[in-house]
Amino acid sequence: MTIVDPPMVNKLMLVPEQNTFIGAQPGNALVIHKTASGTSAEAVANFFINDPNGASSHFVIGQDGEIVQCVHLVNGAGANCCVENGFDPYWQQFNPMHVGSSTGTNLNTITISIEHCDPASDNSTPLTSAQKASSFKLIKWLVDQYGFDITPDGHGQMVDVKGHNTIDPINRARCPGNYPWSELQTYLQGGGTMGVPAGWTDNGTTLTAPNGHKVVHGFRAKVLAGWDPADIPLEEEHQVAHVENYYASDAGAIQTFNYTRLCYTVARGVYKMGIGNELLGCEKALVACKAAAPVTTIQGIDPVKVKTFLQTAAAKAADLETFITSSGL
Numbered sequence: 001m002t003i004v005d006p007p008m009v010n011k012l013m014l015v016p017e018q019n020t021f022i023g024a025q026p027g028n029a030l031v032i033h034k035t036a037s038g039t040s041a042e043a044v045a046n047f048f049i050n051d052p053n054g055a056s057s058h059f060v061i062g063q064d065g066e067i068v069q070c071v072h073l074v075n076g077a078g079a080n081c082c083v084e085n086g087f088d089p090y091w092q093q094f095n096p097m098h099v100g101s102s103t104g105t106n107l108n109t110i111t112i113s114i115e116h117c118d119p120a121s122d123n124s125t126p127l128t129s130a131q132k133a134s135s136f137k138l139i140k141w142l143v144d145q146y147g148f149d150i151t152p153d154g155h156g157q158m159v160d161v162k163g164h165n166t167i168d169p170i171n172r173a174r175c176p177g178n179y180p181w182s183e184l185q186t187y188l189q190g191g192g193t194m195g196v197p198a199g200w201t202d203n204g205t206t207l208t209a210p211n212g213h214k215v216v217h218g219f220r221a222k223v224l225a226g227w228d229p230a231d232i233p234l235e236e237e238h239q240v241a242h243v244e245n246y247y248a249s250d251a252g253a254i255q256t257f258n259y260t261r262l263c264y265t266v267a268r269g270v271y272k273m274g275i276g277n278e279l280l281g282c283e284k285a286l287v288a289c290k291a292a293a294p295v296t297t298i299q300g301i302d303p304v305k306v307k308t309f310l311q312t313a314a315a316k317a318a319d320l321e322t323f324i325t326s327s328g329l
C-alpha cells in the first residue's frame with residue numbers, strides 16, 4: 001500500500017524527523033487522545049515541535065476543527081510507547097513494551113495517533129461540533145485506508161480504534177476522557193454520513209423522511225449523528241408504559257424504523273433497542289400461545305380454564321399485534 005497523508009489535513013507542522021520512528025509505517029491500530037490542556041491545534045503542534053522529550057502525535061484537532069499533521073503517516077509518532085499494568089489484552093498480540101522495560105514492541109511503531117484539544121485537565125469538555133466533524137471525517141478516512149476493525153470491542157470502544165487509556169490505564173486513565181465513542185460508532189457504521197440522510201429533509205427542528213414520517217427532538221439528533229438513509233421511520237414517536245416488552249424497561253418514548261427502534265427513557269436517554277431480543281421474545285410468546293391451544297373435547301370442559309386461556313391468548317395476541325404493527329414486520 002502506498003502510504004499517503006489524509007487530504008483533509010489543514011496544516012502541516014512537522015516535528016523534527018529524528019523525533020519520529022522513521023519509516024516505521026504504523027497501521028495496526030488507531031489511538032485516540034485528548035490533550036488535557038490547550039484549545040488550538042497549532043499551539044499543541046508547537047509544543048510537540050519543541051518538546052525535548054520528543055512527544056508527538058500524527059494529528060492534532062483543535063476546538064475550531066483545524067486538523068494539524070505533525071508526523072507523516074509513513075513514520076511512527078511519539079504518543080503511545082508502552083503499556084502499564086492493567087492494559088487492554090488487545091495489545092498483547094503485539095508483544096508490547098512495558099513501561100520501564102527496553103524489550104518488546106514500542107507501540108509507536110505500529111499505531112497511528114490523533115490528539116484532540118481539550119482545555120480541561122480531566123478531558124471533560126465535549127468536542128465542539130467543528131472538532132467532532134473533523135475528528136469523525138479523519139477517522140473515517142483512516143479506517144477506510146487501513147481497514148481498521150470498527151466492531152465494538154465490548155468495552156465501549158472498537159477492536160482496532162482504541163483510547164490511550166487502553167494502553168496506560170493508570171497514568172492516562174482520563175485520555176481520551178469523554179470522547180464520543182458511541183456517536184463515532186454510529187457515524188462509521190452509517191458509512192460516514194453525518195447530517196440529514198440522503199433523500200430526507202430537515203427544517204432545523206423536524207426531520208422528514210421520504211415517506212412523510214417525522215423525527216424530532218432527541219431522536220432527530222440521533223439520526224443527524226449518522227444514519228442509514230434507508231432506515232426510514234414507520235410511525236411517529238409516541239409514549240409507552242414500557243419501551244421494551246421483553247427486557248426490563250421504564251416508561252418513555254419509542255419510534256420504530258425500518259431496521260431500528262429508537263427508545264427514550266429518563267434513565268438511559270436515547271438508545272437503539274436490542275430489536276433481536278424483542279423479536280425472539282415475541283416469537284417465544286407466539287409458540288407458547290400455540291402450545292396452550294385447547295384440545296377439543298366434548299365432555300369435561302372446565303369453563304374457568306377456558307376463560308383463563310382465552311384471556312391469556314387475547315393478551316398475547318394483542319402484544320404481538322402491537323409489536324408487528326409498530327415494527328413493520
Ligand SMILES: [Zn+2]
Pocket residue numbers: 032033034164172175176
Ligand atoms: Zn493520550
